Amino acid sequence: MTDTRVAIVTGAARGIGAATAVxxxxxxxxxxxxxxxxAACADTVETITKDGGTALAVGVDVADTARADAAVARVAAELGPPLVLVNNAGITRDNLLFKMSDDDWDAVLSxxxxxxxxxxxxxQAHMTKAGWGRIVNLSSVSALGNRGQVNYSAAKAGLQGFTKTLAIELGRFGVTANAIAPGFIATEMTAATAARxxxxxxxxxxxxxxxxxxRRVGVPEDIAGTVAFLVGxxxxxxxxxxxYVAGGPRA
Known part of the structure; x- marks a missing residue:
């Protein structure tokens, strides 16, 4: 591993992403x-810097190739080559299959x-060049199927296949790839589900x-701790x- 330790965490303004960044x-x-x-990243950045850490807020639409490429390039220029990537950004557009619109499907998969x-x-270009890297993708227990989440479940199941293929392709370059599938985690997203x-x-x-x-629900720090292990x-x-970080074999 190089002396530079730089991590990118997407969806890090709140919830699991914020806890992981911290x-x-x-x-x-x-x-x-x-x-x-x-601008929404300010609280997470402030928490990190107040604790003596180094953080950079980066606005990015992860599904936009040009913006994603620019964001990674900015991180490399301002912090150093990113050797850890946590793909946590996500949205929900829950509905039963017969009510789900094309846009709701496309948005979540995107x-x-x-x-x-x-x-x-x-x-990965920075990781393979360094000969060391860690990729962690956030899946979900919903990958096993969940009523009203055909889009989310398909996306989270897809991430598992994506992860396994990354591991096969990038392992020879010193890069590992793993997925975490959280169960019920108390976040703004699950609060929104309750409200819905x-x-x-x-x-x-x-x-x-x-x-x-x-006999408890999870908190973002439960996932952050697992990420910390996987990138070490x-x-x-x-x-x-x-x-599966879910308080049991299936939750």
Whole structure:
């Protein structure tokens, strides 16, 4: 590994992405905090810098090739070559199949799947040149199927195949690729789901916890800790894996 430790985290303005960016900064990485709205990254950047870390806010539409390429180039120029990429950016457009529009399908597949592809293609050049790299893609237990999420489930399942293929192609260059499949994590996204179905969020979390073997819902830091392991040297022989961080084998 080179002396420069730079990580890119997409969707890092809030939730899992923000927690991951903060954790990686504490692990010694300079972190590019990426989100669609650069201004929205300010809180995450401030949290990192107040703790003595280095962070750069970067606005990027991950599904736009030119903007993604420009964002990675900016990170390389201002922080150093990015050798860690966490593809976390995502959206939901939930609906039952017969109600789902083309736009709802395309939007979700574009951000999750195309976005991860475009960002990875740009970042891997720096990793292969350095002979060391770590890619972590955020999948979901919804990859196993979830009512009202045919688009999201397809995208998250696609990321698992994407990850395994990256591991095969990039392993010879010292680059590992793994996916994390979170279960129920308390974030703004799950709060929005509760609101959509008309359930109080605390009740929503309590009901979910009753179905999870460890009897609690997850928090963003649960995922950030798993990312920290996967991008570290202790995980150098772990690649092409999908790790379900869900409080049980399926949650």
């Amino acid at each position: 954790r990686l900064a504490r692990e010694g990485f300079a972190v590019a905090v990426c989100d669609l709205d650069e 951000v999750h799947l195309r976005g991860s592809f475009v960002m990875t293609r740009a970042a 179905v008309g359930v109080d969020f605390e009740d929503f979390k309590a009901a979910a916890a009753r179905e999870i073997p460890v 040297d202790d995980a150098s022989f772990v690649s092409g894996q999908v790790i």
